[in-house]
Amino acid sequence: MSAQARPAAEIRPHATDKGKSQWLLKYSTLIALVILFLGFALTVDRFLTTSNLLNIVQQISMLTIVGAGLTFGFGAKEMDLSVGYTVGLTGILVPLMLISGVPLPLALLGGTAAGFAVGAVNSMLVTLIGIPSLIATLATGSILYGLNFMTTGGRAIYGGLPDTYLWLGQGQFLGIPVLAYAMVLFVLLAWFLMERTIFGRYIYAVGGNLKAAELSGVNGRFYRSAALVVCSLFAAVAGMLLAARLGSGQPNAGERYLLDGLATVFIGMTMIRPGTATVIGTFFGALFIGVINNGLNLIGMDTYIQSIVKGLIILVAVAIVSRTTKLRLL
Amino acid sequence: MSVRLSGITMQYPGTRALDHVDADFTFHEVHGLIGENGAGKTTLVSILGGSKQPTEGTLYINDAKAELTSAGDALRKGIAHVSQEGSLVASLSGAQNILLGDEPRNRLGIIDKRRLEKRAADLMAHWFPDVSINLSEPVEYLPMADQKVIEIVRALRGDIKLLILDEPTATLPAREKENLWRIIRSLPKRGVGVVLISHFLSEVKALSDRITVLRDGRHITTLPAPEVTEAQLVDLMLQRSGQATSQQAIHEQRPFGPVVLQLSSWKVGGVEVDGLILREGEILGLIGLTGAGHFGFARSLYTGEGFISGTTLFRGKSVPNLSARIMKANGVAFIPDQRMENSLIGDWDVRENLAMVHPARGALGKTGILSPVREETHARNAMSLFNVKAHSSAQKIRDLSGGNKQKVSIGKWLYGTPDRYNLMIFVEPTEGVDIGAKREIHRHLKRMASEGAAIIVASSDLMEIAEISDRVIPFVSSRAGPEIERAAFSESRFIAAMAGVTL
Numbered sequence: 044m045s046a047q048a049r050p051a052a053e054i055r056p057h058a059t060d061k062g063k064s065q066w067l068l069k070y071s072t073l074i075a076l077v078i079l080f081l082g083f084a085l086t087v088d089r090f091l092t093t094s095n096l097l098n099i100v101q102q103i104s105m106l107t108i109v110g111a112g113l114t115f116g117f118g119a120k121e122m123d124l125s126v127g128y129t130v131g132l133t134g135i136l137v138p139l140m141l142i143s144g145v146p147l148p149l150a151l152l153g154g155t156a157a158g159f160a161v162g163a164v165n166s167m168l169v170t171l172i173g174i175p176s177l178i179a180t181l182a183t184g185s186i187l188y189g190l191n192f193m194t195t196g197g198r199a200i201y202g203g204l205p206d207t208y209l210w211l212g213q214g215q216f217l218g219i220p221v222l223a224y225a226m227v228l229f230v231l232l233a234w235f236l237m238e239r240t241i242f243g244r245y246i247y248a249v250g251g252n253l254k255a256a257e258l259s260g261v262n263g264r265f266y267r268s269a270a271l272v273v274c275s276l277f278a279a280v281a282g283m284l285l286a287a288r289l290g291s292g293q294p295n296a297g298e299r300y301l302l303d304g305l306a307t308v309f310i311g312m313t314m315i316r317p318g319t320a321t322v323i324g325t326f327f328g329a330l331f332i333g334v335i336n337n338g339l340n341l342i343g344m345d346t347y348i349q350s351i352v353k354g355l356i357i358l359v360a361v362a363i364v365s366r367t368t369k370l371r372l373l
Numbered sequence: 374m375s376v377r378l379s380g381i382t383m384q385y386p387g388t389r390a391l392d393h394v395d396a397d398f399t400f401h402e403v404h405g406l407i408g409e410n411g412a413g414k415t416t417l418v419s420i421l422g423g424s425k426q427p428t429e430g431t432l433y434i435n436d437a438k439a440e441l442t443s444a445g446d447a448l449r450k451g452i453a454h455v456s457q458e459g460s461l462v463a464s465l466s467g468a469q470n471i472l473l474g475d476e477p478r479n480r481l482g483i484i485d486k487r488r489l490e491k492r493a494a495d496l497m498a499h500w501f502p503d504v505s506i507n508l509s510e511p512v513e514y515l516p517m518a519d520q521k522v523i524e525i526v527r528a529l530r531g532d533i534k535l536l537i538l539d540e541p542t543a544t545l546p547a548r549e550k551e552n553l554w555r556i557i558r559s560l561p562k563r564g565v566g567v568v569l570i571s572h573f574l575s576e577v578k579a580l581s582d583r584i585t586v587l588r589d590g591r592h593i594t595t596l597p598a599p600e601v602t603e604a605q606l607v608d609l610m611l612q613r614s615g616q617a618t619s620q621q622a623i624h625e626q627r628p629f630g631p632v633v634l635q636l637s638s639w640k641v642g643g644v645e646v647d648g649l650i651l652r653e654g655e656i657l658g659l660i661g662l663t664g665a666g667h668f669g670f671a672r673s674l675y676t677g678e679g680f681i682s683g684t685t686l687f688r689g690k691s692v693p694n695l696s697a698r699i700m701k702a703n704g705v706a707f708i709p710d711q712r713m714e715n716s717l718i719g720d721w722d723v724r725e726n727l728a729m730v731h732p733a734r735g736a737l738g739k740t741g742i743l744s745p746v747r748e749e750t751h752a753r754n755a756m757s758l759f760n761v762k763a764h765s766s767a768q769k770i771r772d773l774s775g776g777n778k779q780k781v782s783i784g785k786w787l788y789g790t791p792d793r794y795n796l797m798i799f800v801e802p803t804e805g806v807d808i809g810a811k812r813e814i815h816r817h818l819k820r821m822a823s824e825g826a827a828i829i830v831a832s833s834d835l836m837e838i839a840e841i842s843d844r845v846i847p848f849v850s851s852r853a854g855p856e857i858e859r860a861a862f863s864e865s866r867f868i869a870a871m872a873g874v875t876l
Contacts (some may be wrong), residue, residue: 239742239743240741240742240743241732241733241736241741241743242741244725244728244729244732244743245732247721248718248729251718251719251720251721252714252717252718252719254714254715255714255715255716255717255718255729256718256729257697258675258676258697258707258709258715258716259697259701259716259729259730259785260697260698260701260702260730261729262698316720318720319720
């Protein structure tokens with residue numbers, strides 16, 4: 044059957060109009076990003092240099108990984124507000140283990156396990172007890188924050204970290220930072236899982252219409268849990284990389300990854316499939332945040348101005364999405 | 374002193390819900406409005422109540438041309454609509470509900486509780502002096518009939534000339550109905566006309582002065598109630614002459630296979646079913662009035678929701694724990710009612726929706742990795758099998774017409790290599806679907822039965838049930854009644870059985 048040959052009268056008339064505005068919407072963020080990039084390139088001397096561009100990539104790599112994880116949560120309509128503190132948790136746990144003589148592979152495995160544990164607790168609170176994820180993860184985040192400070196006494200952990208570990212965060216391979224490879228690896232992994240596997244399809248399904256998914260035989264509880272576990276796992280990876288980049292474990296280093304991570308997802312939701320969090324969208328969202336942070340830094344703008352700018356960007360992104368699609372987060 | 378409709382037409386994409394309907398509703402009568410589901414009653418009263426605007430036609434209030442832009446606008450012009458579902462705030466008292474949005478306030482702008490209760494009581498006493506309802510209790514603790522009365526009083530608090538009551542007694546137990554009937558009868562004497570929609574024909578006949586019959590969106594007739602019998606009303610609603618019998622004649626007897634499903638002493642929610650047997654190739658119809666429990670039963674058979682006790686033998690094996698996943702693994706398909714809520718994902722395109730039940734069929738081997746090429750092939754096949762009309766498989770589900778959405782909702786169970794289901798359960802398979810799509814869906818149901826699936830169809834469309842079923846179980850007040858064999862099918866038999874009357 045040629046579906047295209049059907050008379051147009053049988054199909055809702057405004058479908059094509061909507062197509063046009065959706066097209067504009069899909070690309071407006073990308074256009075804004077290009078303008079922003081060109082703007083900084085023309086006005087700020089040190090912006091368009093190889094070293095600065097590599098610097099941007101390094102700066103956004105952890106953020107991108109956190110955002111990619113959050114994309115799974117958003118796909119299932121579950122919010123994880125504990126990611127920032129999960130970043131902090133593994134960022135101190137792994138250095139602590141390394142300093143006390145645990146071999147690197149084992150320490151990384153330990154960090155991953157810690158991330159999994161956080162995700163497991165979050166998802167049990169959400170799917171077994173029934174606490175909305177927004178609230179459950181707000182609370183677990185607060186608990187993690189306390190634990191992070193308790194473990195370290197509020198002090199940074201440094202000295203005696205193995206070179207291989209530091210190489211992950213600071214080294215280069217073929218002239219490109221190792222962090223960039225890590226970012227690409229995790230973005231590809233997340234993209235593949237979300238777009239090309241049944242696992243990802245079902246995560247989007249429980250987020251799109253939980254009842255319909257369950258009546259189609261999908262295990263709603265499992266996929267909602269899985270989405271939260273992936274959020275924590277990706278945050279755990281970001282935390283381990285962050286400590287390697289900083290060369291030390293700092294209890295409050297992860298905090299900004301919550302707001303920035305959410306911002307990347309929100310910005311990403313304006314493109315590709317407007318209203319839906321996608322991995323590629325999130326990647327561009329992170330690029331957006333990275334370019335702004337870096338550009339404003341070079342201009343010498345204070346960090347609190349950056350914070351205001353970011354807040355405004357989140358508002359604009361969410362406004363665009365909510366005005367044009369039926370955005371429901373809870 | 375009337376509201377008159379002239380040439381009212383309501384065109385939806387792919388469906389014409391109303392086709393040049395003329396009718397008038399006076400302010401001194403109870404006017405019954407009857408018709409099958411999908412005949413256009415709800416659309417007509419939505420237009421009358423201002424919540425929908427017709428695509429064509431004119432509305433006159435007291436012979437002056439009028440336009441109703443919203444429900445609020447209709448209220449200001451004297452027309453109130455009390456919907457079927459109930460619109461009270463459960464946790465508020467009767468008085469608070471009656472004056473909701475119009476509470477008396479003191480000088481500080483704070484709600485004056487004493488005046489509120491006084492005014493609500495006055496309104497109640499004004500309209501229904503011989504009714505006593507506790508107005509200070511949260512309405513959720515009141516009997517359903519009292520809640521209905523409170524809704525009616527709230528509707529009447531403005532200067533209302535025409536009151537639309539949509540299935541006011543559908544959810545009421547029999548003994549609570551009579552009070553409400555008296556209340557409805559008392560309104561025309563006080564200058565308030567009533568438009569009454571009800572599935573209970575005896576009720577419509579007893580309460581109404583005139584009755585209007587709609588069928589397939591057309592105005593069939595308007596008759597004085599005393600001049601027509603219930604049986605004649607059924608005939609008018611269904612147009613039984615000719616068409617129905619010819620359909621009955623072409624119904625081919627399929628050979629039934631081994632027993633697929635056997636239920637004994639089933640209790641689920643408040644519903645009881647004892648001794649149900651279903652064979653391969655058989656289509657079993659479930660009928661009942663609103664709230665009779667047949668929809669819930671059909672759903673629980675797949676999901677296990679509300680299951681209390683009973684034995685379920687599935688192909689001779691006992692299934693102790695029912696759940697959607699277990700039943701799906703047993704080869705059961707469930708196509709629910711309210712497809713946008715229960716079955717489809719509006720944001721997704723046709724292809725993704727079709728792939729939802731069996732995504733593995735669009736995957737590479739057993740890897741769980743989706744192949745866009747395979748998915749597209751399967752989606753196109755399912756679309757052509759069910760004649761889904763869309764620009765392409767990438768069109769969003771939300772932008773399809775009701776009939777095409779429903780075809781996707783069924784088609785998703787047959788995506789990929791369509792296998793044979795042991796049991797397929799349908800609830801309202803043609804809800805809000807135009808006549809062409811309806812015929813196609815019926816054809817598919819029969820085809821799937823002849824391929825060996827046992828099929829259960831719960832529907833409020835009696836014509837549909839009569840056309841496709843081999844047997845019918847009527848549900849009355851949460852109980853499965855005695856079965857009706859195909860040879861004994863007739864609309865009057867169905868209607869009597871749903872009302873718990875044996876002919």
